[in-house]
Amino acid sequence: MSKKVLVIGETREGTLRNVTFEAIAAANIISDGGEVVGVLCGEGQLENMGKEMVYHGADRVITVANENLKTYTSDGFGQALQAVIDDESPGGIVMGHTSIGKDITPKLASRLESGLISDATEVLAEGGKIVFTRPIYSGKAFEKKEIKDGIIFATIRPNNIPAEPRDDSRVGEVTEKNVEITNIRTIIKDIIRKSSDGVDLSEAKVIVAGGRGVKSAEGFQPLEELADILGGTVGASRGACDAGYCDYSLQIGQTGKVVTPDLYIACGISGAIQHLAGMSNSKVIVAINKDPEANIFNVADYGIVGDLFDVVPKLIEEIKQVKVNA
Template sequence: MGNTYVIVAETKDGRLRQVSLEAVQAAALASHEEDQRIALLLGHQLKEAADQLALYAEVIMIDHPDLAAYQAETYFAALIQALEPLKPHAVFFGHTAIGRDLAPQLAAHLSAGQISDVTAISDTGEAITYTRPLYAGKAFENRQFNSSPQVITIRPNNIAPAQPADTPSSITELSYTPSTLLRSAIQEVVSKSAGRIDLTEAKVVVSGGRGVKSKAGFQPLQELADVLQGAVGASRGACDAGYCDYSLQIGQTGKVVTPEIYIACGISGAIQHLAGMSQSRIIIAINKDPEAPIFKIADYGIVGDLFEVVPILTEEFRKLLVTN
């Protein structure tokens, strides 16, 4: 019998998050055929998500009203209750707000090593190597564990998601005993949507900087993002200016994104912003200033007024998509 690898899956608005399927694939890359891979699902009203997840791995879930909204203490208590009998060799999380919160707690609890923000996994034959970026993506390091248990978080949009099986695996529901040692309780949940598509998992991101000039300036960017089935992001400068909500912020103090296409509109390219998007597959920059630093990392650059360029791009992409 091999080792047990656990993937802590996440849902958003009742649906399974894409990064959870990427974490399933990460566990497959790090394990061997004889090993057991189990997906753990915590939350409330999980049937639909559990049925979907069962096509990718054996599922264990804890479905309880106390877990309807994420709260560190309740989720951690449920996580420990589920993991104790499994004695996992490794536990995988998405490098999300929840994953970044739970993973270090779990590593400390298990006295385990942790590698965070993993973008690639390879098997050298002697050990599994995990690659992660450093210095705002300017360098990468390869790390290996020399003991177990192990805790790993996976950066969204870097590891291809697992492929579904023809038949679903088993789903086991565990009971949950609420902790009596909670020091805080959720009284109200106020949600601010960062957009129609999850920004960290979007394949296309259209971002605006101070060059959008106003809240209304983001409307052309949203139209382009809608045509491309992408999400809208922003630089900190645009957020600080009050043009958009901070939930859209991309950069060193915001979200880190790795889309297939990143379109930077009116963004100068400060190092703090580059830290959040420099690993995008294709970077397209639109800026009136030909000397803007963003052009140094862009694959394609358009020198021009974004309010003239973006509507033209939107219309041309719309024509192409209708034709195809």
């Protein structure tokens, strides 16, 4: 098998998403000293972002710039990526398990007649084999998988595989490839962003999430303040979204976003299994709930039994005090 591994980069509002750098780290494990080649699709000048991929561990980067790649469509990106794959004939392909990754990778795998390991949380080289770990049964169990034949094709869950430190002394070629993008069946007329301009949920290191216990849209204000001072972002359970307290873009759970932050603070969340499926793999979980029997305490590392409207303001004051004295 070729030890060349392609990393499909992903951008957000003109910058590379952190999961791109995590995918590069995974690709370096898979390549076992072979070549790691980054791939970027978009519009306009992509060279600087290509250099960022080199600084984070890619050996070289191929960019595909076309006006039909300004916004993501499976037709446009599929054509661009397929052209690069055909030219490079890689032994492996890695991408983040994001909304785009979940859409484009099955299409590419079908064209390549390849298997696909999705949502990997760990990549290890064991006895000459590449072993992937991924959650199953809504995160209640894990399985280890390997691809024994053909291309190693995988998506990795954001915020699980540590990225390599940025090294701006690294040098790698960034080349542009011209690909004709035609027959786009989907036309993007406009994009309305409902999510906040803060940290992306799937990549956040700290998340403060609210459930039905926040009682109203205004109830999220202290959670937003706590998230702000911790350098994180706000999420929500489906119950809070269904009640109209916040937008569904903040939903965490089996039918929302799956997150694995370093710190997850659950405020007024009972802990339905659908919600736990989206956050139970967080590194540290803190639960705040008035009900001592709430299911969320079964997965929490630290639990606080109390009214979130009493507890959260006290946490905010304590954290502010610590920062002042630091």
